[in-house]
Amino acid sequence: MSRTLRLVGEGITVSQFDSGKDLFDIKMYSEKAKENPFTVFQRLSVTNARGVQIPLSELVSIKPAFTIAKIPHRNLSREVEVFCNVKGRTATEVMNQIKPLLNKVSFPEGYRWEVGGETSEQTGIFIDMGKLSIVVVFLIITLMAIQFYSLSLPLLVMSTIFLALAGSLIGLFVTQTPLGFMTMMGAISLSGIVVRNGIVLIEFIEEARREGIELRQAVISAREARLCPILLTTMTAVAGLLPLAFSGEVLFKPLAVTIIAGLLFSTMLTLIVVPSLYTVLAIYKEKRQRKNAALYREPNTMDKQVNM
Numbered sequence: 001m002s003r004t005l006r007l008v009g010e011g012i013t014v015s016q017f018d019s020g021k022d023l024f025d026i027k028m029y030s031e032k033a034k035e036n037p038f039t040v041f042q043r044l045s046v047t048n049a050r051g052v053q054i055p056l057s058e059l060v061s062i063k064p065a066f067t068i069a070k071i072p073h074r075n076l077s078r079e080v081e082v083f084c085n086v087k088g089r090t091a092t093e094v095m096n097q098i099k100p101l102l103n104k105v106s107f108p109e110g111y112r113w114e115v116g117g118e119t120s121e122q123t124g125i126f127i128d129m130g131k132l133s134i135v136v137v138f139l140i141i142t143l144m145a146i147q148f149y150s151l152s153l154p155l156l157v158m159s160t161i162f163l164a165l166a167g168s169l170i171g172l173f174v175t176q177t178p179l180g181f182m183t184m185m186g187a188i189s190l191s192g193i194v195v196r197n198g199i200v201l202i203e204f205i206e207e208a209r210r211e212g213i214e215l216r217q218a219v220i221s222a223r224e225a226r227l228c229p230i231l232l233t234t235m236t237a238v239a240g241l242l243p244l245a246f247s248g249e250v251l252f253k254p255l256a257v258t259i260i261a262g263l264l265f266s267t268m269l270t271l272i273v274v275p276s277l278y279t280v281l282a283i284y285k286e287k288r289q290r291k292n293a294a295l296y297r298e299p300n301t302m303d304k305q306v307n308m
Helices: 002-008 039-042 090-101 118-146 154-156 159-173 181-193 195-210 215-246 255-307
Strands: 010-019 024-029 044-048 054-056
Touching: 002 010, 054 118, 118 154, 118 159, 118 181, 154 159, 154 195, 154 255, 159 181, 159 195, 159 255, 181 195, 181 255, 195 215, 195 255
Parallel strands: none
Antiparallel strands: 010 024, 044 054
């Protein structure tokens, strides 16, 4: 198709003439005289893979436009860009199919091909998203440390993020949804969503213990009090994202699947893992406090024996 269009426009180089000093290109043009370009275009035809002539007007359309003539360059080299919009597939899937075909093509000397667009920017995007996720986690830990006046409790709450990410990977695997930019966006969004349940749950336990309730009973009461609110907020969020997940949109489906799977998985395990880890941490702190108190009292007892 491109050779046919060049035959009418700029011509096709078929050979070279040696004048003894310089080489001049010999170009072949389609005979068009002073005909209307639209009329010439209607007469053009191309050969398909079966060798059948097909009118070019059935494949492409010509539209007049006013543009400034330019020669695109990239890194000081002339370039020709080929654009394509994929439907129902990701750019990564399409490029995995196209690259083996392009590698078999022998380009003339001085010509090469490069991949641009979404696939070429994925590495840079993932690096930027990784940096952003580090900042998000740091801010979350800082805010929780200010709230609980502790460094161990924020790390305990952060375990819900790992539960959510594990659930997201399981959901993506089950639905056969590929990883991409929107998947990373969904994972970062989960970091701020799922910690809410852990923060409120631990806050309930801390308030109960400050009121003098025993550790085991405080944990059980907090789970009972937060069970319905956590389930309701999770179900409403999942219900709101289900239309996006079933819409089939390549852009928004990975985002919806990531958040839905992460929310469901983390909600089921937050009510089990977080209270269990909190109990273990609280028991460890109590034992350490008793040990430090015993070490503090032992020298005083020895001093009394020496004085007697």
